[in-house]
Amino acid sequence: MDELAAFLRTRRARVLPETVGIPTDARRRVSGLRREEVAHLSGVSVDYYVRLEQGRARQPSAQVLDALARALGLDGVEREHLHRLAHRPAHAPRRASAARPRPELLRVLDLVADAPAFLIDHRMTVLAANRLADLLYGRRLQGLNIARHVFLSEEGRALFADWEACTLDTVGHLRLSAGHHPDDPELAALIGELAMRSDRFRRLWVRADVRTRTHGRKTYQHPSVGPLEVHQENFALPDATGTELVVQSAAPGTAAHDNLRLLASLGATPAPSAGGGCPAEGGDRGGALPEEVA
Structure with a gap:
């Protein structure tokens, strides 16, 4: 088409x-x-x-x-x-299947101790995450595809307090990404899977809305600490990979800030995976992947 x-x-x-x-x-x-x-x-x-x-x-x-x-x-x-x-050119170059974050970027994630932070690629797959991001999602976040989590899992639907707005953002992001990467077979397969398995995704996709998100409010309903209204900043890396650093913070003195501190105190290690219908689970941070993020 x-x-x-x-x-x-x-x-x-x-x-x-x-x-x-x-x-x-x-x-x-x-x-x-x-x-x-x-x-x-x-x-x-x-x-x-x-x-x-x-x-x-x-x-x-x-x-x-x-x-x-x-x-x-x-x-x-x-x-x-x-x-x-x-x-766009008739035959755009194909993207590599995954990106390996540079060690320097991983150190940046570890330096962000008081806020959930993660690296995400153009397909909305998490490349790496800090401990608080793992605790927020209740699972090992690396390897999770956020779009699948939003549309195809009960855990994802329960976690995002404003789920309908989240689905609009997700579809708009994937539409924009498909324009940037028209010959990416993995992105095409992801979109096809979501269209086959989610009626809401299919209805939203045909509207052809495109969206970009650089900052804004994100609201979670965490099963352990309750509501978390955070401010999200998306930092696009200075390369052509489409990778972004996402940091979610709360102002000191707010209920969300207190709840983030409570969440951080819940465990000394990332929470185990909760499954949730999202098959794309990642291994260790330093796992062998074919391309470095510049």
């Missing part, structure tokens, strides 16, 4: 005509804008826009893409995604 064409169709369907000055009446049966209306608003010919939505027009100019983004009301992340879909 042509991802550019599908993305344009889903964005067109969500625009309310009245928000762009187009009057409507009871006879209108189209959800969102018509193709000719998008063409008129963006200043391109109707025939050319139709060919774009049918996957018959290749690599439109940056000016055309910016005009379409304005007409469709795309935000910054969606605009960048639109350009990427239009101009």
Whole structure:
């Protein structure tokens, strides 16, 4: 399926005509804008826009893409995604199956003693984690795929207090990642598995929403210490791997900070795996993996 064409169709369907000055009446049966209306608003010919939505027009100019983004009301992340879909090479290089974090990055994780912290790849698989992150998830976190945990496990659904918002973020992240890594077979297999096994994932995936998360609130409902509302910061590593350092902290004096301290005191070693329907379990941190994270 042509991802550019599908993305344009889903964005067109969500625009309310009245928000762009187009009057409507009871006879209108189209959800969102018509193709000719998008063409008129963006200043391109109707025939050319139709060919774009049918996957018959290749690599439109940056000016055309910016005009379409304005007409469709795309935000910054969606605009960048639109350009990427239009101009990505026909045969992008394949990604390595996994990344091995550098020892220096592992030391950074160990230095973050009072907050859960972990390294995550573009498929949302945890590459390494500190002790408090293991305790937060109630299991050895390395090797866990967060998307599987969110959609396919009862433990994951119970742990994330705002589960529905979490699913939106997860699907949006994977959509964006699929645009960055279109020829990654493991990412494609993960998306296919989630679509087969989760009705909610399948419904959200067809909306083609893309999201990026750099910081924000994350709320957990931990079975041992209760609610934990933390502030999450995502630090993208300065390379092309898509790996991020995720740190989740709470301000001193808050209930969440007290609960994190309580969680840290619960055990001297990471909690054993709770299973939870997520088969991707990792081994030791220093296990042999084919690629180093720069």
